[in-house]
Amino acid sequence: MKILQVIPFFGPAHGGSARLAFDTSKYLIEKGHEITFFTSDYLLSKEWMLELPDAKVYPFKTQFKIANFFITPSLAKWVKNSITNFDVVVLHNFRSYQNIVVSKYAAKFGVPYILQAHGSMPIMMGNQSFKKIFDYFFASRILHGSFKVIAHNCSEALQYENFGVPVNKIETVLSGIDLSQFLELPQLGVFRSKFGIRKNEKVVLFLGRIHRIKGLDILAKAFSMLMLSVDNVRLIVVGPDDGFLAELKNLVRSLGIENKVVYVGPLYGKERFEAYVDADVYVLPSRYEIFGLTALESLACETPVVVSENCGLSGYVENRVGLVVKSDSPLDLKGALLKILSDNTLRKNLKANCKEFMQQFDIRKNALKIEKILLDAQK
Numbered sequence: 001m002k003i004l005q006v007i008p009f010f011g012p013a014h015g016g017s018a019r020l021a022f023d024t025s026k027y028l029i030e031k032g033h034e035i036t037f038f039t040s041d042y043l044l045s046k047e048w049m050l051e052l053p054d055a056k057v058y059p060f061k062t063q064f065k066i067a068n069f070f071i072t073p074s075l076a077k078w079v080k081n082s083i084t085n086f087d088v089v090v091l092h093n094f095r096s097y098q099n100i101v102v103s104k105y106a107a108k109f110g111v112p113y114i115l116q117a118h119g120s121m122p123i124m125m126g127n128q129s130f131k132k133i134f135d136y137f138f139a140s141r142i143l144h145g146s147f148k149v150i151a152h153n154c155s156e157a158l159q160y161e162n163f164g165v166p167v168n169k170i171e172t173v174l175s176g177i178d179l180s181q182f183l184e185l186p187q188l189g190v191f192r193s194k195f196g197i198r199k200n201e202k203v204v205l206f207l208g209r210i211h212r213i214k215g216l217d218i219l220a221k222a223f224s225m226l227m228l229s230v231d232n233v234r235l236i237v238v239g240p241d242d243g244f245l246a247e248l249k250n251l252v253r254s255l256g257i258e259n260k261v262v263y264v265g266p267l268y269g270k271e272r273f274e275a276y277v278d279a280d281v282y283v284l285p286s287r288y289e290i291f292g293l294t295a296l297e298s299l300a301c302e303t304p305v306v307v308s309e310n311c312g313l314s315g316y317v318e319n320r321v322g323l324v325v326k327s328d329s330p331l332d333l334k335g336a337l338l339k340i341l342s343d344n345t346l347r348k349n350l351k352a353n354c355k356e357f358m359q360q361f362d363i364r365k366n367a368l369k370i371e372k373i374l375l376d377a378q379k
Contacts, residue, residue, distance in 0.1 A: 011045030017118035119290025
């Protein structure tokens with residue numbers, strides 16, 4: 001098949017939706033399919049382009065940006081002239097300029113497309129007025145014109161239903177990661193050595209976009225309470241600033257814990273895995289998280305996790321490889337962190353379960369299910 005992947009951004013800085021599209025494409029290429037990406041040039045990753053040499057990546061110039069809406073006017077002419085060269089189209093994320101343009105021409109020229117919203121359906125965060133305008137003009141056309149829509153779990157399937165998508169058009173495919181990257185994990189102590197963290201210190205790790213939706217303010221408050229019970233502990237914050245870093249730093253200062261918090265910035269590739277390996281526990285206290293690929297990465301590095309109940313992965317991890325806490329509850333989060341950090345037997349048991357647990361989230365299984373849906377779309 002000749003598959004067109006349409007995504008508003010292309011690179012690891014853009015989070016789990018970009019990573020999932022990238023990893024799935026890698027295995028579709030291995031199966032013999034031709035992959036082309038239409039995307040914007042916003043924070044474009046040339047490293048990713050080198051990692052997918054057999055894929056064609058066309059980054060269109062971003063003329064201006066509204067929230068996470070990247071306007072690339074030159075895309076329209078390309079799509080109009082080339083859309084019939086593809087057998088099927090995959091639209092990633094929901095509210096994007098790219099989806100407006102590509103879905104229009106795909107429908108006009110009879111090229112089937114599927115949509116993977118990657119958790120972007122709700123309007124509760126970000127520019128809500130802009131999202132409502134988008135939905136009024138474009139949501140119905142994009143959703144109902146699709147051959148199928150892909151949900152990562154039952155919660156997202158319900159989101160599609162609430163937008164009026166028929167149940168028979170909704171397919172649920174679990175998120176996954178490329179487990180082959182984790183066959184040889186980094187040596188213990190490398191990350192700690194780089195950032196001056198002692199061997200006897202416990203490490204609480206957050207890794208992801210520094211955005212309010214990720215619940216970092218909840219984590220900071222929980223950590224300040226944790227310090228009353230645990231002396232030798234550090235909070236490590238890894239990831240690119242997505243508009244919340246200044247507010248987080250102000251909160252950390254007001255709590256008087258700045259000497260125990262380390263801001264690392266974004267890490268990619270091997271350095272990212274070094275952070276997971278050297279952590280005692282990984283925390284994802286999100287107010288909303290359709291699944292939680294970073295938590296999966298931590299578990300692939302055999303580091304137990306604490307996730308909020310609003311994380312789509314929460315129903316899988318409880319008491320097997322981690323703990324689940326109430327959303328927006330620093331006290332509950334503090335209790336879970338203290339339980340894992342103070343109970344060596346519990347931590348070892350959670351760690352021991354990680355390898356077997358992760359087999360269900362192999363990206364190969366994800367890619368095979370997506371491939372079947374794409375093949376069905378051509379019939």
